[in-house]
Amino acid sequence: MNVHVPDNARRDLALVGCPDCACRFETPNYRLGMQQRCPECEAAIKPKYVRRAPDAGYSLSYHTFLQLLTVRPYRDEIVPLIAAWFGYRTEYRDRSLIVSNAAGRSVDLEQMHEMIQTSPRWQELLYWKAGKFFR
Numbered sequence: 001m002n003v004h005v006p007d008n009a010r011r012d013l014a015l016v017g018c019p020d021c022a023c024r025f026e027t028p029n030y031r032l033g034m035q036q037r038c039p040e041c042e043a044a045i046k047p048k049y050v051r052r053a054p055d056a057g058y059s060l061s062y063h064t065f066l067q068l069l070t071v072r073p074y075r076d077e078i079v080p081l082i083a084a085w086f087g088y089r090t091e092y093r094d095r096s097l098i099v100s101n102a103a104g105r106s107v108d109l110e111q112m113h114e115m116i117q118t119s120p121r122w123q124e125l126l127y128w129k130a131g132k133f134f135r
Ligand SMILES: [Zn+2]
Pocket: 018, 019, 020, 021, 022, 023, 038, 039, 040, 041, 042, 043
């Protein structure tokens, strides 16, 4: 299976393993924590790190992205950023995160993550904004 890898993610390839068939393959660091299809057994899986990307650049994993949106104090800074960029509204109902667009439709969080991580500009802005928490 050929996954399209955007230019800014090319250097951030992590080596991962399929928890079902133990096959190893490379995937962009930012896809960690997202469901994807194993190139070998074709199961829908969440791959596990074997080796992190040597230079993950400005990428953030999906785990980290979810943390930024849900955990304080991160979310107090990140939610307004998402609102300013996309006009999305973020709510927390029973500890679950619901993001909706201007039309009130719910937004797929994996797609939003993918959209940010495949845009060099948004990716870098988010990285710097998040970076102050992680450094
Ligand atoms: Zn597999």
